[in-house]
Amino acid sequence: MISLGIESTAHTFGCGIIDDKGKIYANVTDAYKTESGGIHPSEAKQHHEEVKDKVIEDALNQANLKLKDIDLVSFSQGPGLAPCLLVGLKKAKELAKKINVPIVGVNHCIAHLEIGKLMTKAKDPVLLYPSGANTQVIAYEGGKYRVFGETLDMGVGNFIDSFARHIGLGFPGGPKIEKIALNGKNYVEIPYVVKGMDVSFSGILTNLKQKYDSKKYNTEDLAFSLQETVFAMLVEVSERAMAHCGKKELVLGGGVACNRRLQQMCRIMCEERNAKFFVQPNEVLVDNGLMIAWLGILQRKQGTKNYDSIDIKPYERTDDVLVTWK
């Protein structure tokens, strides 16, 4: 069985193709970027409208397949920006109807976790999922993927992007901050905000902006201190989730997981507690269609040809989904 998956929750329109053995055929993405300023939902939607046909065509070409070879169409149902999600839904329905195959809507956060398991062969990991809009620590317990810790306000990626925007860098700011941080030498004290198992970034953002505006600090030192502080928060909560669940594996997923310093800090923590740490290639860490296609395979029993019964779920939470495929 071959599944074609469509991702469109936020800035990225992606199409991936995979079969039920986990054989990867294609993974093509096109992401909305800006020179300055952040992500604007209606502009991101416009971007998706413009690139969607080309992305899908490129994926089929990369896979050396025709649309009629596809047995299942899967799409990101949520969580995400409604205008962006609707582009994916519409396109998925159109394709599925055309070739008369079932359609299945899947949860974006769980897709990050399941592709992580497929790519790394981790069996029962804790997932640290730091992305633009989301920041969660997730693990499987009692029939669901449970959220053991999460952000109380913005996703860590949005937080980094907001600071980057404040200092005049465009979107996405994460890779730029990572580069600048390499030249930071002095740690500047900024708030460290862990509340129970949750994290919060809005106060840190205000503090960093004030420090930058005061012109008393070196920008590279601020970028360095930002990374050291908020990544330590994420690692702390992940470690506590691993200890609590008795799990011995950590998988990273989400765009901020591309950051080498975060990967290094996770690796050190895992080594110290004799756990295994897995990093995936960047193209599956960021939002992509391959993970959607794969979760579609896992949830194929829920596929339907009753196309009108399918809608987006912009606010769906990880722990709303009953895991029926394990």
Ligand code: AMP
């Ligand atoms: P996602 O929403 O999972 O596609 O991730 C997008 C987010 O990842 C954006 O906020 C980016 O700024 C962030 N990001 C991408 N690469 C890096 C990096 N190397 N370091 C930190 N953040 C990054």
Ligand code: MG
């Ligand atoms: Mg994501």
